[in-house]
Amino acid sequence: MPAPRQVFVAVIGPGGVGKCFLNQLSTVTSRLSQSPTAPIYLSLILLARSNKTLHSPTYKSLSLSNWEADLAASNDGAMTASQIADYLAAAPQKVVLVDNTSNQDIADNYPLFLKRGINIVTPNKKAFSSDYSLWQAIYGAAGNGTGAGGFVFHESSVGAGLPVLSTLKELVETGDDVQRIEGVFSGTMSFLFNSFMPVGGGGGSFSAEVKKAKELGYTEPDPRDDLNGLDVARKLTILARLAGLPVENPTSFPVQSLIPKELESCASGDEFLARLPEFDGQMEQLKKEAEAEGKIVRFVGSIDVAKKEVKVGLEKLDLSHPIAGLKGSDNIISFYTKRYGTNPLVIQGAGAGGDVTAMGVTGDMIKVLRALQH
Amino acid sequence: MPAPRQVFVAVIGPGGVGKCFLNQLSTVTSRLSQSPTAPIYLSLILLARSNKTLHSPTYKSLSLSNWEADLAASNDGAMTASQIADYLAAAPQKVVLVDNTSNQDIADNYPLFLKRGINIVTPNKKAFSSDYSLWQAIYGAAGNGTGAGGFVFHESSVGAGLPVLSTLKELVETGDDVQRIEGVFSGTMSFLFNSFMPVGGGGGSFSAEVKKAKELGYTEPDPRDDLNGLDVARKLTILARLAGLPVENPTSFPVQSLIPKELESCASGDEFLARLPEFDGQMEQLKKEAEAEGKIVRFVGSIDVAKKEVKVGLEKLDLSHPIAGLKGSDNIISFYTKRYGTNPLVIQGAGAGGDVTAMGVTGDMIKVLRALQH
Numbered sequence: 001m002p003a004p005r006q007v008f009v010a011v012i013g014p015g016g017v018g019k020c021f022l023n024q025l026s027t028v029t030s031r032l033s034q035s036p037t038a039p040i041y042l043s044l045i046l047l048a049r050s051n052k053t054l055h056s057p058t059y060k061s062l063s064l065s066n067w068e069a070d071l072a073a074s075n076d077g078a079m080t081a082s083q084i085a086d087y088l089a090a091a092p093q094k095v096v097l098v099d100n101t102s103n104q105d106i107a108d109n110y111p112l113f114l115k116r117g118i119n120i121v122t123p124n125k126k127a128f129s130s131d132y133s134l135w136q137a138i139y140g141a142a143g144n145g146t147g148a149g150g151f152v153f154h155e156s157s158v159g160a161g162l163p164v165l166s167t168l169k170e171l172v173e174t175g176d177d178v179q180r181i182e183g184v185f186s187g188t189m190s191f192l193f194n195s196f197m198p199v200g201g202g203g204g205s206f207s208a209e210v211k212k213a214k215e216l217g218y219t220e221p222d223p224r225d226d227l228n229g230l231d232v233a234r235k236l237t238i239l240a241r242l243a244g245l246p247v248e249n250p251t252s253f254p255v256q257s258l259i260p261k262e263l264e265s266c267a268s269g270d271e272f273l274a275r276l277p278e279f280d281g282q283m284e285q286l287k288k289e290a291e292a293e294g295k296i297v298r299f300v301g302s303i304d305v306a307k308k309e310v311k312v313g314l315e316k317l318d319l320s321h322p323i324a325g326l327k328g329s330d331n332i333i334s335f336y337t338k339r340y341g342t343n344p345l346v347i348q349g350a351g352a353g354g355d356v357t358a359m360g361v362t363g364d365m366i367k368v369l370r371a372l373q374h
Numbered sequence: 375m376p377a378p379r380q381v382f383v384a385v386i387g388p389g390g391v392g393k394c395f396l397n398q399l400s401t402v403t404s405r406l407s408q409s410p411t412a413p414i415y416l417s418l419i420l421l422a423r424s425n426k427t428l429h430s431p432t433y434k435s436l437s438l439s440n441w442e443a444d445l446a447a448s449n450d451g452a453m454t455a456s457q458i459a460d461y462l463a464a465a466p467q468k469v470v471l472v473d474n475t476s477n478q479d480i481a482d483n484y485p486l487f488l489k490r491g492i493n494i495v496t497p498n499k500k501a502f503s504s505d506y507s508l509w510q511a512i513y514g515a516a517g518n519g520t521g522a523g524g525f526v527f528h529e530s531s532v533g534a535g536l537p538v539l540s541t542l543k544e545l546v547e548t549g550d551d552v553q554r555i556e557g558v559f560s561g562t563m564s565f566l567f568n569s570f571m572p573v574g575g576g577g578g579s580f581s582a583e584v585k586k587a588k589e590l591g592y593t594e595p596d597p598r599d600d601l602n603g604l605d606v607a608r609k610l611t612i613l614a615r616l617a618g619l620p621v622e623n624p625t626s627f628p629v630q631s632l633i634p635k636e637l638e639s640c641a642s643g644d645e646f647l648a649r650l651p652e653f654d655g656q657m658e659q660l661k662k663e664a665e666a667e668g669k670i671v672r673f674v675g676s677i678d679v680a681k682k683e684v685k686v687g688l689e690k691l692d693l694s695h696p697i698a699g700l701k702g703s704d705n706i707i708s709f710y711t712k713r714y715g716t717n718p719l720v721i722q723g724a725g726a727g728g729d730v731t732a733m734g735v736t737g738d739m740i741k742v743l744r745a746l747q748h
Contacts, residue, residue, distance in 0.1 A: 027549035174736040175401035349719035362548040
């Protein structure tokens with residue numbers, strides 16, 4: 001078959017990750033078009049944000065160098081997911097839809113896109129960590145090379161650009177017995193506890209470290225969105241499902257929130273931060289206990305596949321534990337499997353940030369392109 | 375296009391890794407054939423070792439459960455690479471050739487196989503770390519999804535099943551700037567130095583640790599084949615080439631051999647081991663120096679991409695260095711890149727052994743199958 005040498009790309013969400021992705025797309029587009037033996041021409045045919053859209057009804061390429069100004073100048077309002085699906089499904093070439101949002105509504109429409117042959121790459125956690133029925137609908141609609149539907153890849157939904165999901169998939173697909181997955185899955189939590197209780201002693205009060213993390217841009221605008229543990233619970237949900245556990249949703253297993261009950265109802269993140277010092281005693285107590293045992297405290301997620309147990313929360317760890325070596329806001333993920341024996345397969349590095357998250361998305365796009373070209 | 379639902383598999387080298395691969399192939403074959411929506415039927419059509427071959431001129435499936443006895447009973451002698459190529463190129467279905475040998479002659483024939491549309495997956499380091507001209511011939515002949523030639527994947531040629539090459543390729547392909555690669559790339563060297571100079575003190579004489587490593591099966595039959603550093607140099611050659619450096623061959627950069635000059639000409643590995651204690655003083659001296667500086671000694675490979683420097687040899691490292699946390703015979707590989715900043719992307723775990731090496735090969739095979747099915 002003559003390989004499809006042109007592929008269309010559609011991008012929803014040109015914000016933080018989206019902007020980095022569009023930069024990488026520009027580099028990749030230029031490199032692929034210059035292949036001496038088999039050039040591939042990527043064309044950006046749609047750019048959408050919540051209130052504006054840029055697209056050409058005749059599928060002409062949008063500019064990768066001037067998209068910001070072009071989008072700002074566009075008079076086209078938002079398109080619904082079903083309008084976008086109609087537009088992409090009617091395209092004369094294969095399409096990769098890149099969803100750089102964390103929008104549940106778009107995620108809910110993935111099965112629709114996939115059934116119509118549209119390929120999806122995305123860091124959107126909500127698509128894969130909400131109700132199990134959505135997971136089943138997405139993976140039921142996806143062809144992923146063996147059926148009629150489009151490909152779906154979402155490496156960056158866990159650990160950003162770190163090769164976490166691809167590694168887990170390969171362990172499972174090659175028949176290894178994945179026994180346990182354990183790690184620090186949040187850049188915010190990593191930074192927070194590496195500062196609050198560094199190996200070797202020191203560290204400020206918990207509330208002071210939360211404040212510092214927020215000032216340095218390591219937290220969400222309202223730090224409670226990190227401290228409630230839900231972000232980590234969503235990542236664990238995705239990993240557990242890929243390991244074969246039909247986890248119902250990210251609140252169907254024990255998730256420890258670091259928000260004191262009394263502060264859950266604070267009207268704002270600022271009010272929360274102002275009152276958090278009242279509760280420093282609890283965390284200080286835990287730190288002292290760990291210190292007395294020669295341990296450190298970290299916010300850990302773990303999956304025991306055989307026991308079908310998933311949990312997220314504070315744990316006291318030996319100084320020789322792989323997690324104790326973590327630095328800055330890095331993530332670490334350990335896979336304990338039958339083949340790897342006592343020493344796990346470990347992946348470590350930055351698990352958040354625009355560029356590394358976009359890298360996972362771009363890498364997924366290249367995987368789809370490779371499969372489409374054959 | 376109607377997807378090719380049957381794919382042929384040919385295996386050269388049914389030894390240590392080969393046996394593990396054939397086990398995994400059996401699992402994968404059974405799983406893929408049971409897919410409710412899009413089954414794939416894998417057929418083993420050739421099994422070859424250096425002096426015997428098992429194959430059917432009419433491409434009938436060989437038995438995955440009884441291959442050992444069938445091969446032993448076969449009266450067919452060895453086939454040449456070019457005979458194998460003729461047989462596979464004439465097959466009525468796509469073929470994945472799995473080369474589980476470390477044979478240079480077979481490696482030299484990869485361009486021939488690839489040009490004829492045969493896909494190759496292999497842990498054979500020699501194919502990718504010998505003269506640069508062979509590397510160019512292989513990658514020139516490979517289509518890898520964008521040309522007419524077959525796919526070639528060789529994840530297990532570095533770090534066994536650890537996702538080292540796929541990660542490096544993704545960093546490069548998505549446009550990151552890979553600045554430095556550093557690590558411990560040999561299970562033997564890892565075990566040897568983790569025992570000779572453990573963090574926290576202790577360890578026996580160097581010659582005693584070499585002897586112990588041999589007894590535990592961590593070295594080649596002649597330990598000099600590990601101690602000469604060539605195995606690590608081959609892996610560094612592969613990584614450097616993937617990072618864009620046209621390294622001529624694995625001896626075209628500094629490689630430190632741990633074989634004392636005087637023992638290079640020993641007639642046997644046993645004679646070498648018997649005389650090695652005479653040279654313990656040199657290693658003891660190095661250990662003392664490192665101790666005095668609060669450091670440890672490890673056998674490290676590193677690539678400075680900007681400076682185009684590759685080197686392999688002993689290094690003194692701080693106790694806070696990622697390599698210091700290594701255990702047993704694990705490998706560790708750190709990628710320092712522009713996107714990842716000061717903290718590298720780190721991959722760690724068993725980098726040798728039949729099952730984990732075969733896992734990388736099986737994983738590569740699945741990648742080829744995914745691409746072929748579309």
